[in-house]
Amino acid sequence: MELSAQRVGTGLEVTCIADNSFSESNIRLLVGTRGRLVQVWNVDPKGQMHSVFSVQLDNTVAKAVAFNESSENVLVFGLYDGDV
Numbered sequence: 001m002e003l004s005a006q007r008v009g010t011g012l013e014v015t016c017i018a019d020n021s022f023s024e025s026n027i028r029l030l031v032g033t034r035g036r037l038v039q040v041w042n043v044d045p046k047g048q049m050h051s052v053f054s055v056q057l058d059n060t061v062a063k064a065v066a067f068n069e070s071s072e073n074v075l076v077f078g079l080y081d082g083d084v
Contacts, residue, residue, distance in 0.1 A: 010035050015079065020067040028052070030074055032062025038076055 008014060012035040020028045027043040036059075040052040060078035067074055 008033055008037070008039060010037075012037075016062050016065045018065050018067060028067070030065045030067060032065045032076065034061060036061055038062055038065065038074065040074065 008031050010033075012033050014031055014033055016032040018030040020030070029041045029043060029049070031037075031039045031041070033039075036057045037054060038057060039054040041049045042052055043049055057076070057078075059080075060076065061080060062076045063079035064077040065074060
C-alpha cells in the first residue's frame with residue numbers, strides 16, 4: 001500500500017536510504033541517488049513528504065547514508081572514492 005510518492009532529484013536510481021523516527025508523527029528520511037544527490041525529507045502524519053535539504057556532492061555517489069546519534073548531522077559514505 002503506497003502512502004506517498006515523491007520524485008527524488010532528477011529521478012535517477014536511489015542508491016541508499018535511511019530513516020530516523022523521533023515519533024510516529026515525526027519521521028525523517030535520508031536518501032542518496034546515483035545523480036550524487038543527498039536529500040533529507042520530513043514525513044508528516046498524513047504521509048506527505050516535505051524537503052528539509054538537498055545537496056549535490058562533487059565527486060561522490062552515496063553508497064550508504066546514516067543519521068548521527070544526535071540526528072543533527074548526516075553521514076555519507078562514497079561508492080567510488082571511499083570518501084565519508
